[in-house]
Amino acid sequence: MERKISGVILSGGANKRFDGTIKSNIVIDGKTIISRIISKIKDIFDEIIIVTNSPEEFVEYKNYKIVNDKFLKAGLLGGIHAALKASSGDALFVFAGDMPFLDKKIIVSQIESYNSCQCDVLIPRVKNNIEPLHAIYNISIYKSLEKYLEGDNNKAVREYLKTVNVRFLDVDETALTKDAFTNINSPSDLSSLSS
Numbered sequence: 001m002e003r004k005i006s007g008v009i010l011s012g013g014a015n016k017r018f019d020g021t022i023k024s025n026i027v028i029d030g031k032t033i034i035s036r037i038i039s040k041i042k043d044i045f046d047e048i049i050i051v052t053n054s055p056e057e058f059v060e061y062k063n064y065k066i067v068n069d070k071f072l073k074a075g076l077l078g079g080i081h082a083a084l085k086a087s088s089g090d091a092l093f094v095f096a097g098d099m100p101f102l103d104k105k106i107i108v109s110q111i112e113s114y115n116s117c118q119c120d121v122l123i124p125r126v127k128n129n130i131e132p133l134h135a136i137y138n139i140s141i142y143k144s145l146e147k148y149l150e151g152d153n154n155k156a157v158r159e160y161l162k163t164v165n166v167r168f169l170d171v172d173e174t175a176l177t178k179d180a181f182t183n184i185n186s187p188s189d190l191s192s193l194s195s
Helices: 033-041 055-061 075-086 104-115 139-150 157-161 175-180 187-191
Strands: 005-010 048-051 065-067 091-096 121-126 134-138 166-170
Touching: 005 033, 005 075, 033 048, 033 055, 033 091, 033 104, 048 075, 055 065, 065 075, 075 091, 075 139, 075 157, 091 104, 104 121, 104 134, 104 175, 134 139
Parallel strands: 005 048, 005 091, 048 065, 121 166
Antiparallel strands: 091 134, 121 134
16 A cells, blocks of 8 residues: 655754754765755655754755754654654655765665555664664654653664564665665764765
């Protein structure tokens, strides 16, 4: 069964390693990471949601839905919650805002796998490494996630995932998948890019 999926870019975080610069706005080869992400996903998703607590940094993307966290200091889970609340779809495809080399074929393949399975969350897995910020989250988890965030729980995404029905999509480790799942976590990551 095909479901309506919204594309979500998580663009929050203090980014202390980059002197406060929001990682989505870091420029690689003349383009910001967020513009790279949008160019890859805009033909796949009818609705794109940018989650940020600094909306003034994304005024040029006002054609997309820009939302902020209800649960501050809840990290990535707070961003996923905000997107679930804002989405008009049946599910979210959540991308970290610091993934500059997304691959359209991998995204489409993941959507096809999601549409053919019953789960709350579908996460790609390369060997033993999972990618919860290149994953599809069903809208049905909204209330459970809100309750989890309201409680005195560990706010790590991986801890919350233990409470819902997760399926893993095993993906081969190739140069393509390595690039597609690359995050820019520090200035040294930028300096090591060959792209």
